[in-house]
Amino acid sequence: MTVSFTRSFASIARRSRAALLALLLAVASLPALGDGRISYAEIVPSEEGYVVNADIDLALNPRLADAVSRGVSLYFTADFVIERDRWYWLDEVVAERSLDFRLSYHAISRSYRLSVGNFHQSFDTLDAAVRTMLRIRSWQIVPIDALESGVSYNAALKFQFDTSLLPKPFQVTAIGSRDWNLGTDWLHWTFLAGGGR
Template sequence: MPRRALWLYGLFLWFFLGSCTLQAAEIGVHNPKLEWTDEGYALSADFSFELPPRLEDAVNRGLVLNFVADFQLERERWYWLDEKLARRSQSYRLSYHALTRQYRLSRGVLHQSFDSLDAALAVLRRLRHWLVIEHKAQELTPGASYQAMLRLSLDITQLPRPFQISALGNKDWTLGGNWAHWNLVLPEAPVQGEIAQ
């Protein structure tokens, strides 16, 4: 058996045999705000969660955790299902590098390094200036009312296969949240020459 496979199998057994039942951790969404920018509408929000001990231990042992932020914008229709107008997803990778003793939080090709897990999680909890709607979306009307939805969750499908099996029905590996819904009026472009307050 290859050395990497042996290591993963051993780590899987350690987690599986040592699993205990804890309350499933949830991710809350707070202070969502959509702002007008030159490129489109940018979303900012705060997430509240604590990493369960099992997941924290997994990161410290070299397992990469993948998180996904999902956003949707809908228009309510009384005669049919709500119309979905915009959808965006953004992925994050949280990892620990034993050689440098640093945690890394990556989004696409961009990444930041941190001396502690708490510092990396603090950045993950703060979503800032995420472009979710481009101005070329013709079906949207500034000043009109829409229904917005946002969530952040751990993507267990990105875990190695043995951990995916262990995560099924195991509250130690569950970290996510239900959609946060709020009504918003799509911001209008600032008047030319307007002074920001």
């Protein structure tokens, strides 16, 4: 009985190691985010609060352009974080915000539509819609009194294509495919509240 149990345990351990190795190889072979980058970002005070302005340098590849032209809606997300350094503990997260974009094509009107929340805008070309999406302007992130004037904060911004909102067949296709893995790395910078970047 002990010999049988030992053989069974050794067999399970061998299969577990093989499965773990296969998983590690699969993760290692996943492509990195697309060649996008955030070329400009700033936080500025306004009457209502602090706002983010950013320019994202990113291009849709032919597969995504073809998908949206055939009626598949594409979803993108801009993620933003403000943190304050703390010497005695982890940094304090002051604000976390996400801005969601939906890019779609309407065959009847032959126009591309960019939706940001409840705001919708139509464009004659896909290029014009994408250019508008990649220029974030006056995105309010925190009220003016949420940041202490004269204090330095850390900001981070990232922009990426969200495959989780695609129809299920496209989600399966997107796994491990470089064509469906589009976005930027985090851009980090420090800014002084009450002043410019």
